[in-house]
Amino acid sequence: MTFSTSKSFYGWWIVGAGTLILSVSSGIGFYGHGVFLDPLRTLHGWPKATISSAVTLYFLTSGIMGMIIGRQVDRYGPKGVLIVGSVVIGAGFALLSRINTVWQLYAVYFMMALGFSCTSLVPVNTLITNWFIRKRGFAMSLANTGLSAGGIFLVPLASYMISRWGLTVALPVLGAIYCVVVIPNAIFFIRQRPADLGQFPDGEPPPTSTADLPGPALDYAAQMQVWTRRQAVRTLAFWSIVVAFLLALAGQIAFLVHQVSFLSPYLGVSGAATAVSITAGASIIGRLILGTFVDRCDKRYVIMVCFLVQGAAMLTLAHYHHIVILYLGTLAFGLTMGSIIMMQSLIIGECFGLLSFATVSGLAGLFTMTGAAFGPAIAGLIYDAAQSYRTAFTIFAAMSCVAILIICFAKPSNPG
Numbered sequence: 544m545t546f547s548t549s550k551s552f553y554g555w556w557i558v559g560a561g562t563l564i565l566s567v568s569s570g571i572g573f574y575g576h577g578v579f580l581d582p583l584r585t586l587h588g589w590p591k592a593t594i595s596s597a598v599t600l601y602f603l604t605s606g607i608m609g610m611i612i613g614r615q616v617d618r619y620g621p622k623g624v625l626i627v628g629s630v631v632i633g634a635g636f637a638l639l640s641r642i643n644t645v646w647q648l649y650a651v652y653f654m655m656a657l658g659f660s661c662t663s664l665v666p667v668n669t670l671i672t673n674w675f676i677r678k679r680g681f682a683m684s685l686a687n688t689g690l691s692a693g694g695i696f697l698v699p700l701a702s703y704m705i706s707r708w709g710l711t712v713a714l715p716v717l718g719a720i721y722c723v724v725v726i727p728n729a730i731f732f733i734r735q736r737p738a739d740l741g742q743f744p745d746g747e748p749p750p751t752s753t754a755d756l757p758g759p760a761l762d763y764a765a766q767m768q769v770w771t772r773r774q775a776v777r778t779l780a781f782w783s784i785v786v787a788f789l790l791a792l793a794g795q796i797a798f799l800v801h802q803v804s805f806l807s808p809y810l811g812v813s814g815a816a817t818a819v820s821i822t823a824g825a826s827i828i829g830r831l832i833l834g835t836f837v838d839r840c841d842k843r844y845v846i847m848v849c850f851l852v853q854g855a856a857m858l859t860l861a862h863y864h865h866i867v868i869l870y871l872g873t874l875a876f877g878l879t880m881g882s883i884i885m886m887q888s889l890i891i892g893e894c895f896g897l898l899s900f901a902t903v904s905g906l907a908g909l910f911t912m913t914g915a916a917f918g919p920a921i922a923g924l925i926y927d928a929a930q931s932y933r934t935a936f937t938i939f940a941a942m943s944c945v946a947i948l949i950i951c952f953a954k955p956s957n958p959g
């Protein structure tokens with residue numbers, strides 16, 4: 544195959560397609576659970592802990608599936624995975640509107656989790672990692688704005704449809720939107736690697752020496768090393784990443800799932816939905832700002848700051864409920880929310896390269912997402928016992944602080 548740098552670099556089309564895919568994956572498949580929580584509780588009369596446990600099963604399953612699909616994405620590319628996943632989760636939303644027993648709730652959430660794992664961060668961030676090395680942080684910050692854009696536009700839309708037409712109509716429509724966005728993007732725009740189009744990562748040939756690169760650039764040869772799962776789990780970097788992000792994401796997911804329920808008594812349902820949009824909007828701003836300099840920084844220090852801000856925001860929200868503080872707290876939480884998810888992918892890419900990114904990222908997600916998946920259930924159980932989120936949010940804030948210390952050990956090594 545002949546490689547060329549004269550043609551327009553296709554990687555930016557990959558970024559655009561990834562942004563759209565993540566917007567529906569996040570807006571419907573991630574943020575949506577907070578919107579469905581109270582309507583499902585009202586419709587069926589189930590305890591909040593029961594529905595929260597279904598969400599825990601959802602993230603638990605998606606974490607396990609991440610390990611399975613990660614290897615497939617590295618081998619065969621993400622196109623087929625994206626198409627099948629969108630059909631599965633779209634059908635799951637249609638079925639969710641028809642359930643009437645608890646076992647059906649768990650069965651449908653399990654089904655939706657299978658589709659979500661195939662259409663979320665593992666396939667999209669694998670694409671970005673394949674197409675970019677030196678500009679990876681900037682490219683990923685752009686693509687991951689879809690995570691927040693989905694929260695800004697699709698959460699209010701979902702809330703409006705549910706309040707106007709009920710779950711029976713709203714859920715199938717949301718599933719259809721999922722498929723309509725993901726499938727055409729996967730078919731017409733997704734290409735696995737630059738080599739498929741005769742191009743190089745970043746659109747430029749690899750440098751002859753690292754001296755040609757500004758700042759603490761990633762070593763090109765190290766990025767081309769192949770890692771097996773067994774080699775990865777023998778490194779301190781892998782477990783540092785896993786434990787740190789497990790602790791931080793447990794609080795993040797718990798807050799996002801319970802955000803509308805937590806804020807509604809103070810802000811009303813519409814005000815809580817507005818706060819969700821503010822959180823998502825702040826996530827875009829924080830991620831874009833981070834993308835302008837993260838490629839020149841030590842990723843560990845950036846992650847530590849993100850963990851610190853998230854913990855401080857959750858602690859503040861747990862103990863102060865003035866309307867101004869609630870909005871400012873959700874704003875501060877949002878500034879680091881998307882950045883934390885993005886930084887997990889960046890630190891894995893830095894430590895383990897691009898050829899095995901999906902394999903290692905999926906394996907890490909098996910631990911981080913399955914552990915973090917218990918966050919919503921823990922918050923739900925504590926709420927049912929205390930009729931307050933104060934204790935739960937305080938615990939999660941402390942967990943974020945512990946994660947700051949653990950991430951210090953995430954340094955690149957080699958498969959040998």
